[in-house]
Amino acid sequence: MEQLTNLKAIFHSKRANIYYLERCRVMQKDGRVLYLTEGKVDKQYWNIPIANTTVILLGNGTSITQAAMRMLASAGVLV
Numbered sequence: 001m002e003q004l005t006n007l008k009a010i011f012h013s014k015r016a017n018i019y020y021l022e023r024c025r026v027m028q029k030d031g032r033v034l035y036l037t038e039g040k041v042d043k044q045y046w047n048i049p050i051a052n053t054t055v056i057l058l059g060n061g062t063s064i065t066q067a068a069m070r071m072l073a074s075a076g077v078l079v
Helices: 002-009 066-075
Strands: 017-021 025-029 032-038 043-047 053-058
Touching: 025 066, 032 066
Parallel strands: 017 053
Antiparallel strands: 025 032, 032 043
16 A cells, blocks of 8 residues: 555646446545456457546446455545
8 A cells, every 4th residue: 555655746737538438337446446348259458547536427337346446536636
């Protein structure tokens, strides 16, 4: 958790990313937050750069794990 203390170094006014996620799973894996989309054939993982993210909006069919919420809260990301 010590490595997460520097994530609040970027002010919210300078952060660039706002994400709207639908029909996916948000989770924490290997010390990073990512979301998983499932197709008919394969699964795709996408990284969320939490140090430069202001807000994550969760739409229909989206779930989020408690570990991901903890990381997002420690980085100052609004969900």
